[in-house]
Amino acid sequence: MLMEIERIKGLNFHKKQDVAIVGAGITTFKRRLNETGKELSYYAVKQALEEAGLGIEDIEMVVMGSAPDAFDGLHMKGEYLLDGSGGSDRPYMRVFVGGGTGVFAPIAGYWHVASGLADVCLVVCEEKMSSCHPHPQSAFKYIWDPILDRPLQPNLIWIFALEMRRYMHVNNIKHEDIALVSVKNKANALDHPAAQLAERITVEDVLNSEPMALPVRRLDVSPPSDGASALIMVAPHIARQLTDDPVWVAGVGWALDTTWWTNRDLYFPRYVAEAARMAYKMAHITEPRKEIDVAEPYDPFDYKELHHMEGLGLARKGEAPILTREGVTARDGDLPTCPSGGLLGVGNPIAATMGVKVAELYWQLAYRAGKRQVAKEVTRGVAQAWGDLMQVGTVVVLSNKR
Amino acid sequence: MVFNEKIVDAGELKHIEGKIELYWIYTSGEAGDRFFKALKDEGKFLAAKCTCCGKTYFPPRIYCEYDFSETEFVEISGEGCVRAFAVATLDNNEESLKNPEIYAIIDMDGTDGCIIHLLGEMDAEDIRVGMKVKPVLKSKEEREGRITDILYFKPV
């Protein structure tokens, strides 16, 4: 190679200005909502504007995040959603990395403001999975390789079941330990007004629930949902006018692993580790377990929260289930994890989970999370999502100190 | 090098055929539900007026896309003017249509909005831009709360 190139960027890039979050909004998450995607987007944006104390006329640019068109059954979904997302007559773009979109959209919002192109950027995420029939999962039939995979009649849950089994095998983890995540998150969701599946359950309930693709059972999985969420990201001089306590974006990172997913060792999410390395470098974090106060890792499955905590460096390999059992990840623990109730409890409208990941982190760090506010004092938090053919990691680090 | 040993016989190259076996059920939403129920049950046309700037949307919406204010529903006549029209001689699959269909953008009276629908009871040669038209609905029993409850628009 001619040049020595530093592969992980993050420190030496030219940033015009810092980026603050000053408002967020979320709709209710439900299996089936009457509202159209545009109407859901409008509800979320309206709430974010109200919290920020801004009007739509103050918005300079809009980033829209939404996962596969196949759910809503609309091609060019970004364009379809434009008017309900406040995109009329403004620079507007849609970003998409499958399930990772909910954290990738705020990363794109960050570029808009950090580069100086915009001082006020609105980020909207929407998903309406209930339109898709015979089942929202049917849409996933068409993400598999049409020649090598589809003839085997796969269900997407197969991938997760295979990954979960590998994770349990390599780290010698029992299903009981993993089920604790589902128990914790569904209970946390009792305090979230948007929640779809908030309930008090036990480890036995999870282990005895209907088998889907073993080891994955019904209560290991988050539900398909409809919903939308919004965030408002602004430059420092705007943040100063709006609030005394903005929450700052300290770092962002994203990475993708190979599409040949059967060629990876599935027990460790390298894509998350790479993305986290970039975000931590930007945020000057060297010891994430000590420096991160609250975490919102992506939890569409209970084992995924653990898997991602290890990818994020919040636990050593195989250590996340131990932290969970010891209560470290509880809302009153030393490292509160998914205090929102996560996807398992609040629901999983793919991209719109921005509302329980980045928006929740913002509310936690702004001390505005109400009943969900974690017990400890918080300065820095990390939110992460994962998606595509289980190969993308998207990470955002927020801080309430600039 | 393998890169140069390409298969050149087209018969040796494989392909796989498949079908996307999905279908979609779209709810018409909060504004759409009001609109279609009024159309179905009462044969009435609703539009939505922005409580802030006064812009009147048709079909109705629950929000104004320019100032993000709420809207209120207002009843309109359903009549309008042809803004533009086209004569379709081919269907979706580019097959010839026996009876060409005339589609028009119709600016709805009392609103800032429009609708794309069929024109009927007239010949293509007789249509003029700016022509006044009114809707012809299915009978009440036949109406389902869909855009096809309007059969077509005809000259006033």
Added chain:
Amino acid sequence: MAVGKKDISCPPYVKGREIKAEDIKEGKVTYWEHHPDIRYSFTAGQAISRFLKGLKEGKLLATKCDHCGRIMFPPRMFCELCFRPVDEWCEVKDTGVVETFSVSYIDPDAKPLEEPVIVAVISVDGASPKMGFMHILGEVDPDDVYIGMKVKAVWKSESEREGSVTDIKYWKPLEG
């Protein structure tokens, strides 16, 4: 610019009207149902065309990159790590090791299956380590499958084979 942040603890309210599947069936809400007829014809390309031809002949073909030395299975025309063309074709064995597995009770539309299917990622012997291949296991009780189990492909008869991954019916435990 509008000034002044409202003092609200978030989310203070969430909007959205939940409906049930029955509400749509019973016509309580208006809707439009669309069944589009979308078909695709997906070309297999150079590497996979040859791979499928190999399957028809009862062979598992792979490609090798001389730069990193990996034998890649299923085969591809370029090494995605070295980003250069592959150097040669080779054959791998129809035996392998179960890397991970699942017992699926649902079909692609999330409907229950009458008989569960066992799906596995199999590291095929002769390919580089961790060159996993997803396929079905058979002739084995779900309770007897374990990670590290040696398996062998069970092929369809030559006349039944059509150049598809389903030319291998399933993989069964390798005795002895």
